Amino acid sequence: MSETSKPGNFITQIIDKDNESGKNAGVVTTRFPPEPNGYLHIGHAKSICLNFGLAQRYNGQCNLRFDDTNPEKESVEYIESIKRDVEWLGFSWKDDIKFASGYFDQLFDFAVQLIQAGKAYVCELNAEQMRDYRGTLKEPGKNSPYRDRTVEENMTIFMDMKNGKYKDGEAVLRAKIDMASPNINMRDPIIYRVRHVHHHQTGDKWCVYPMYDFTHCLSDAIEEVTHSVCTLEFQDHRPLYDWVLDTLKTFHPQQIEFARLNLNYTVTSKRKLKQLVDEKHVSSWDDPRMPTISGLRRRGYTALSIRNFCERIGVTKSDSVVDFGMLEHAIREDLDANANRAMVVLNPIKVTLTNYPEGKEEIFMVNNHPKNEAAGTREVPFGKELYIDAADFAEVPPRKWKRLTLEGAVRLRGGYVITCDEAIKDAHGEVVELRCRYDENTLGVNPEGYKPKGVIHWVSAKHAVDARVNLYDRLFNEEAPDANHEGKNFLDFINPESLTVLTNVKAEPSLVSSDKGQGFQFEREGYFCRDLVEEGIVFNRTVTLRDSWAKIEAKGK
Template sequence: MPEPTEKPASRNFIQQAIDADRAAGRFDRRVHTRFPPEPNGYLHIGHAKAICLNSGLAREYQGKFNLRFDDTNPAKEEQEYVDSIQDDVRWLGADWQDRLFFASDYFDQLYAWAVKLVEAGKAYVCDLDGEQMRAYRGTLTEPGRDSPFRGRTVKENLDLLARMKAGEFPDGARTLRAKIDMASPNVNLRDPVMYRIKHAHHHRTGDTWSIYPSYDYTHGQSDSIEGITYSICTLEFENHRPLYDWFCKELGIHHPRQIEFARLNLTYTVMSKRKLLQLVQEKHVAGWDDPRMPTIRGLRRRGYTPDSIRAFCERIGVARQDSTIEMLWLEDAVREHLNDTAPRRMAVLRPLKVVLTNLGETETIDCTLPNHPQKPELGERAVTLTRELYIEQDDFMEEAPKKFFRLKPGGDVRLRGAGIITCDEVVKDKSGEVTELRCTFDPDHSRKVKGTIHWVSAPLALDAQVRLYDHLFKVENPDAAPEGKTFLDNLNPESLETLTAKVEPSLAKEQGGERFQFERLGYFYTDPIDSKPGHPVFNRTVTLRDAWGKEQGRG
């Protein structure tokens, strides 16, 4: 096998384990990983970490990476999820080439191995229902008790298993259990369920099967069939590893190595598939792709890039201890990427009208602005200054403090790329609300003023819907709800604000999928679903750094 493509100075514990295995010649020095999602929901940012880790290891060691669906629970699985998962994994840059597999591909082999374990006296058919099984299982401090059906003969077990497969019994009537050790301190080894009866239509096998294998039974054997060398999974499966090893050993099949790492937890969000599904079903969000959701599909619609998510996963690293990562880390990753790649445009979210009194009614001034201040190769664009324009409401203050460097009565401010204006008059309505500023325009760019603000031409500006997103939850740990409350009580009622903004007319042609920095406001993404020609919809991906705003004299 070739050497790894790169060896950074600091190696995480998984890389160190693989390096040691390769040095010892284990698995013939092969590295073959996989990402094995259950198709019962959309992927979230935690899955992105697993995808980047598994595909990244395969790429680093010039090995192989598989995408396999562990589709063993037909009641909760849908083709919609299969399709979305493939799309999201591909979008993240993970390449499974021709190695797309399903656990259902192996149902015949899994059943044959189950028969083999029954014949070896290592599995039996049990008639206990779920509640009884839990009672017999014991606790963390007390051993379990043998099922009264544990002593069935091999002949009886084979007969009953065949009849289970034939659909002779109702759901839940019987299970096939591995015969291991009911007194084991590891409760996962207390005769775990291998098959349960479930008369449900499977999205790939139809009505062929009336019994379906458990995740614990399916997982390791599927890895073995595919020749996986490293089963990289999260820490909650650490106590399942002895069971993973037991099945491979008892069946005498290829035995991958399972290594666990800490799952990704983020502040201000939840990662439970069940809770994410609840948010969608109860319409607390607009769908799996709502930009406030931590799903990959939601992050995509918000304007995140695959590069930024990969950079985030690389930055937080791989550890053995569970921890919670600040959402700021994820936001900073996309901000850093978009700062380098996003073209600049001007938009006014909360317009305040300005009249330049020394310009004629139809007079215009052509201005040229760079599309990116550090990248001349991205070119320039023309913008037109007119007598009437819009600025942000908060770029004007009637009674301004000393260090307010934007517009104030009698004060000067620079218009980005145009010139300098002086506020001569403030126009108010009957309620005292400022409705218009009357200013004098000076095209002299050489004058020194401390503040620079953005603007758009009033007659030429395009109306555009802009969606401003905040955290979906108002607390860092939404699951930490007081007694009698749930995570839903921590939803942030101000997580979405929708505005009608004024934007550069050049944005009229945007129909979705483009990213921009709206100068001084943040990074925005043209919504690929709701945008129409001449009617763009912009989702704010992330705000600008506070330090950046201060450097621009925002006060």
């Protein structure tokens, strides 16, 4: 479905009205402006799809811009990961990548204009004094004792700040607005501070850096962004956004806020995600348990599934929490239609076919996908000794058991019907081998009056490939891990069973030639993806077969 044919939302309604009135001459320019201080997460994916999607819908342009105003927390690693994620999701930018740091000269000149207009002043209150003077939500702030400095004095000190004559924290430049404003963001906010730190783009040229709120709106103006789309937490910042642009009489984009993506059983605070990495609760930013785009990709989520998920949850003005099952449903839907099938035994138990000829081997041609002939077929070897999953055998079967049991028969997927005659146990009473018979007349057919109750997957013992499988589950076992839980923080809700590593896995040999990142449905086990990073035959479980969200949705209709 093209962007123009997709359903609209309240933002497209605003843009439609703008275009009808001739505002911006019908031009639509958006931007995706991440701070390069961490990896992008699923919430950013919603913003990426929205901003780039709007540009596509209106034949406009979406800029990828890094709002890199805080070099202490930023790095080139984060910049490269963000570029990778945006491209992987299927989007591209028309012009070169933009950096707010590329506008530092212009931003400094804008700050000078504010000083000269009497709209900004240098303040030397320390951080604690600044908090005291700022006031509270119920009480107005107090004017700084430095608020009435002359333009000449402010200019002299600001230039001294720029020239390195002040230490970090000794002085800041503040906008002169209203210390009694009910909106705390308007109480003479800081727009420049001293930081003697190397910048990943500008090197050591600057020792004063603009604050985010000052930088963001002016970067939008410099790029002539028509619609500055951001999440609801910036709604209270909009008066400052408008004040800066109106005071400086620049191009004035329209800021529009939408509800961010809140997903249960998940945290998306970059600070908390970084803590998970730094404290080694996960292996890395791209750990498949992380809600980062790179983590989801490594787990096996596809770009299409994430785009479909973002479209399905929609764009609204009110905050809500989305069920994680909706994201899982999106990837199941994609992989069910597009992923090839394969047979992998996660917990193997040996099966010997006692009546199968010694030394005989066969090759079965098995469909790669049950509903897609275009997916073709693959060769699956068969022999006297096999592996099946231990969970597919029960000495004392429960009610409605449809798998293998003593004296019971099942069909091997794509192969013969077998009947179990004997279970061999070790000294601990554990079943270690099954002795079975195969029926040579049942390959691909069920003789009249002879229909086994179930079908199980298997691999040939002689041809099996050793593999490792990571069974990933949700990282948190609490629905709202970062909510206010008395005496606890989000780390207390880490799921101790979020990763189970299976090392004795037996896989069909066709998987040796699979590509890294390639997704499969392992018959009767779930959807898996070959790991992007690790060497060898390593697969990550993307999601299980059961789709609880789809059942809930269907029940509600």
